[in-house]
Amino acid sequence: MEAWLTGTRAELDAAVAALADLGHVIQQGQRWPMGGVDVGRYRLYLRLAVATAAGRHRPALDTGTDAGGELIDLTAARALRRPA
Template sequence: MWLAGTPAELDAAARALAAAGRVAWQGTRRPLTGTDAGRSRLYLRLTVTATRRGVRPTGPASDDGATVLPFPDRRSGGAA
């Protein structure tokens, strides 16, 4: 994947992605020019192994306190 950002942003993104998988290859940082001066681009190849999740947490037991959004009605075009 191509990453673009400041050196600090690229460092943070590379660390976060490495924590999610394994960095198979990291290219050379290339400085950008023009309106993107001060930023760089970096090619990063990452391998991520899919793992099976355990039981997913369930949602709330009720919808008490939930907000109802007024979605448009397909027939009238107005709020339902």
């Protein structure tokens, strides 16, 4: 799986941590600062190896088409990482 992430340093840290819980990070690019109205935000390339479960049901996207994408709830993923 490959993804370009865009956000603040804290948002990127949280997103990478949540995505790393789903698979193995193969490649993580450098954070590239954005300009203009996006000053303070960065772009980051991430490549992960994600295991798939055969026969796993995947709900359709809200757009009515399922092009293989899946919504990840980062808030819920972060909650799972917090020690009790």
